[in-house]
Amino acid sequence: MIPFHEFSSHNIVKPTLIIHKEKAIANIHKMHLKAQSNGVLFRPHFKTHQSQTIGRWFRDEGCSAIAVSSVDMAVYFVADGWKDITITTPINLLQLDQIYNLASEIQLNVVVDNMFSLSQLAKGLNTSTGIFIKIDTGSRRCGMLPSMIEEMKAMCNLMKENCYTHFEGFLIHSGHTYRAEVKEKITQIYETDKIILTELKSRLSQYCEHDIIISTGDTPGCSVVDDLSWADEIRPGNFIFYDLFQWQVGSCKAEDMACVMACPVVGVYPQRNEVVIYGGAVHFSKDRLLFNGTEVYGLSAFPESNGKMNINEQGKLIRIWQEHGLLSFPSELMKSISPGDILFVFPVHSCLAIDAVRNVISSEGHEINVIKY
Amino acid sequence: MIPFHEFSSHNIVKPTLIIHKEKAIANIHKMHLKAQSNGVLFRPHFKTHQSQTIGRWFRDEGCSAIAVSSVDMAVYFVADGWKDITITTPINLLQLDQIYNLASEIQLNVVVDNMFSLSQLAKGLNTSTGIFIKIDTGSRRCGMLPSMIEEMKAMCNLMKENCYTHFEGFLIHSGHTYRAEVKEKITQIYETDKIILTELKSRLSQYCEHDIIISTGDTPGCSVVDDLSWADEIRPGNFIFYDLFQWQVGSCKAEDMACVMACPVVGVYPQRNEVVIYGGAVHFSKDRLLFNGTEVYGLSAFPESNGKMNINEQGKLIRIWQEHGLLSFPSELMKSISPGDILFVFPVHSCLAIDAVRNVISSEGHEINVIKY
Numbered sequence: 001m002i003p004f005h006e007f008s009s010h011n012i013v014k015p016t017l018i019i020h021k022e023k024a025i026a027n028i029h030k031m032h033l034k035a036q037s038n039g040v041l042f043r044p045h046f047k048t049h050q051s052q053t054i055g056r057w058f059r060d061e062g063c064s065a066i067a068v069s070s071v072d073m074a075v076y077f078v079a080d081g082w083k084d085i086t087i088t089t090p091i092n093l094l095q096l097d098q099i100y101n102l103a104s105e106i107q108l109n110v111v112v113d114n115m116f117s118l119s120q121l122a123k124g125l126n127t128s129t130g131i132f133i134k135i136d137t138g139s140r141r142c143g144m145l146p147s148m149i150e151e152m153k154a155m156c157n158l159m160k161e162n163c164y165t166h167f168e169g170f171l172i173h174s175g176h177t178y179r180a181e182v183k184e185k186i187t188q189i190y191e192t193d194k195i196i197l198t199e200l201k202s203r204l205s206q207y208c209e210h211d212i213i214i215s216t217g218d219t220p221g222c223s224v225v226d227d228l229s230w231a232d233e234i235r236p237g238n239f240i241f242y243d244l245f246q247w248q249v250g251s252c253k254a255e256d257m258a259c260v261m262a263c264p265v266v267g268v269y270p271q272r273n274e275v276v277i278y279g280g281a282v283h284f285s286k287d288r289l290l291f292n293g294t295e296v297y298g299l300s301a302f303p304e305s306n307g308k309m310n311i312n313e314q315g316k317l318i319r320i321w322q323e324h325g326l327l328s329f330p331s332e333l334m335k336s337i338s339p340g341d342i343l344f345v346f347p348v349h350s351c352l353a354i355d356a357v358r359n360v361i362s363s364e365g366h367e368i369n370v371i372k373y
Numbered sequence: 374m375i376p377f378h379e380f381s382s383h384n385i386v387k388p389t390l391i392i393h394k395e396k397a398i399a400n401i402h403k404m405h406l407k408a409q410s411n412g413v414l415f416r417p418h419f420k421t422h423q424s425q426t427i428g429r430w431f432r433d434e435g436c437s438a439i440a441v442s443s444v445d446m447a448v449y450f451v452a453d454g455w456k457d458i459t460i461t462t463p464i465n466l467l468q469l470d471q472i473y474n475l476a477s478e479i480q481l482n483v484v485v486d487n488m489f490s491l492s493q494l495a496k497g498l499n500t501s502t503g504i505f506i507k508i509d510t511g512s513r514r515c516g517m518l519p520s521m522i523e524e525m526k527a528m529c530n531l532m533k534e535n536c537y538t539h540f541e542g543f544l545i546h547s548g549h550t551y552r553a554e555v556k557e558k559i560t561q562i563y564e565t566d567k568i569i570l571t572e573l574k575s576r577l578s579q580y581c582e583h584d585i586i587i588s589t590g591d592t593p594g595c596s597v598v599d600d601l602s603w604a605d606e607i608r609p610g611n612f613i614f615y616d617l618f619q620w621q622v623g624s625c626k627a628e629d630m631a632c633v634m635a636c637p638v639v640g641v642y643p644q645r646n647e648v649v650i651y652g653g654a655v656h657f658s659k660d661r662l663l664f665n666g667t668e669v670y671g672l673s674a675f676p677e678s679n680g681k682m683n684i685n686e687q688g689k690l691i692r693i694w695q696e697h698g699l700l701s702f703p704s705e706l707m708k709s710i711s712p713g714d715i716l717f718v719f720p721v722h723s724c725l726a727i728d729a730v731r732n733v734i735s736s737e738g739h740e741i742n743v744i745k746y
């Protein structure tokens with residue numbers, strides 16, 4: 001591994017996301033162990049990294065089942081040999097042909113949350129496909145309310161009548177853990193999920209050829225909740241890198257964050273203790289968080305001589321434009337910064353940063369290919 | 374042109390930004406006329422579209438000088454025959470070799486705002502290169518304060534001594550017009566700019582071989598301020614498409630907005646009057662604005678049978694995730710929306726949307742290539 005403090009000399013000339021491979025693999029391993037100890041399948045969500053290269057790190061860990069969030073993403077990972085994929089967002093009826101193709105190639109699971117979409121899907125299917133009903137346990141994004149039991153039964157009946165639609169179980173994404181702020185609230189959300197899903201499972205068990213599968217998994221929940229054994233599989237994604245948001249919500253420690261943006265300094269303004277970097281919304285995204293009362297798009301990281309990268313809460317990315325960002329620093333740190341330096345910044349949201357940025361390298365200095373549709 | 378209401382049948386199956394070519398060309402023409410009537414050079418900023426195809430629409434209008442915001446963007450447009458380019462952000466010292474190469478190929482102008490960067494640049498230059506000093510007239514992003522006259526003179530002396538660095542003038546980006554909220558404030562900002570720049574011009578005129586060039590140009594200012602004749606060139610970018618932000622600040626009318634995102638509906642939730650679309654932060658970006666007290670990432674557009682696309686302020690994109698977004702609608706509009714439909718949404722910030730989204734087509738149905746570095 002290249003020590004982070006040596007990266008400025010490794011031909012970084014523009015905004016570059018550095019993936020700390022050792023930390024990422026440690027995060028994968030830790031989550032895999034947690035799944036095993038809970039007796040649940042580990043089905044990592046690949047929307048976070050969107051990279052065949054990084055996908056292989058999971059394969060090396062022993063994973064063979066994955067989750068993605070679009071048909072295109074599924075196609076991309078099928079091309080690298082993945083054969084058991086769940087598309088976790090409600091099916092896009094405008095891509096049914098591609099879904100039918102995928103279903104004929106691999107073990108495909110799709111998600112529905114209404115009768116109309118299910119019946120449209122069922123019409124043209126001619127290969128066995130796993131179907132999950134998405135349940136809204138409180139995030140109010142997608143999913144059927146737990147009370148819609150009669151509609152669920154009707155959907156299960158439709159699946160029974162069609163020889164290709166296999167009712168697999170319930171899928172939830174408790175995205176409201178992202179707004180939970182403290183660990184205790186995340187645990188409470190999972191307690192509620194457990195009650196809701198256990199009840200649904202018992203009420204619809206006769207419609208499933210096997211035990212109904214409960215699929216859950218957002219990174220805050222999977223990171224902080226100890227008991228996941230009531231579920232059958234977990235699908236966290238962000239945990240491979242974590243980020244400032246996850247750190248703030250308590251999902252990880254600062255040292256678990258496995259990606260950092262390296263950005264050239266283009267302007268230094270000592271009269272206002274601010275630095276402008278080449279690195280903006282098209283690299284970090286515009287995701288932000290409230291940090292000690294200040295809205296930030298990132299926090300600076302300082303490499304230590306031992307190769308570690310520690311968070312420096314005093315360097316705040318407080319404004320961001322298309323290509324550039326503005327960091328504020330205490331005056332004593334300003335003296336050491338000049339145009340042409342590389343500054344390191346932890347992103348608020350690693351999923352969006354790796355999607356936005358053009359250059360991604362591993363801590364070994366290798367380029368990492370990320371899907372750019 | 375394909376009427377917008379027919380687009381759903383034109384093979385749109387995933388989030389797609391539709392560029393209304395006629396409106397975009399009308400916006401270009403209008404701004405060009407304004408530049409001409411003010412006697413200033415029209416140097417459009419190509420960071421907004423980042424597309425060789427769209428760049429040619431400007432060439433057809435008669436433009437030959439352009440602005441970009443990164444070295445890579447300059448290289449991309451040089452490849453399509455552009456020969457007079459200003460990189461408007463302070464030079465990135467880590468890309469000096471590429472800057473030297475560009476300077477040997479085309480008429481290149483770069484921007485500096487400190488002696489250190491200028492002297493580093495000058496060391497290796499071996500072709501004539503235009504240099505603009507960036508002035509901070511109030512945006513507090515990059516640039517020298519107008520009071521730093523002695524440092525500017527020292528920089529001008531350095532440029533005089535070096536036979537390749539040609540002092541061209543002052544470049545400003547009054548980005549604080551974006552926070553001005555009302556037209557009157559934008560006009561006030563330009564009045565102040567005029568006073569500052571006229572003063573600087575007179576004080577440093579002896580350092581320039583020709584009349585000092587004053588380069589200005591943000592979209593709000595160039596759109597609403599009538600008198601731009603005190604400048605020598607304008608560099609607006611966003612005006613080609615405009616967007617909800619520009620509409621809100623008063624830069625354009627709703628009918629001037631020349632791009633709209635087409636998104637498949639994947640979920641309909643009548644109990645909460647909400648619709649989930651395939652279309653999220655990786656398509657719209659996470660830029661947002663406060664609209665009638667609600668934070669929105671977009672507003673819905675409804676195609677009319679005459680082919681026009683009108684803004685519908687009642688459909689609000691109020692939540693957004695990586696791949697998906699949530700629109701709220703009045704209940705009477707909910708009835709007409711089903712999974713598999715295409716909804717149209719005006720983005721808050723067109724520059725970031727076109728950068729983020731993968732699929733861009735013109736209103737003629739042609740794919741538009743956008744740089745993906």
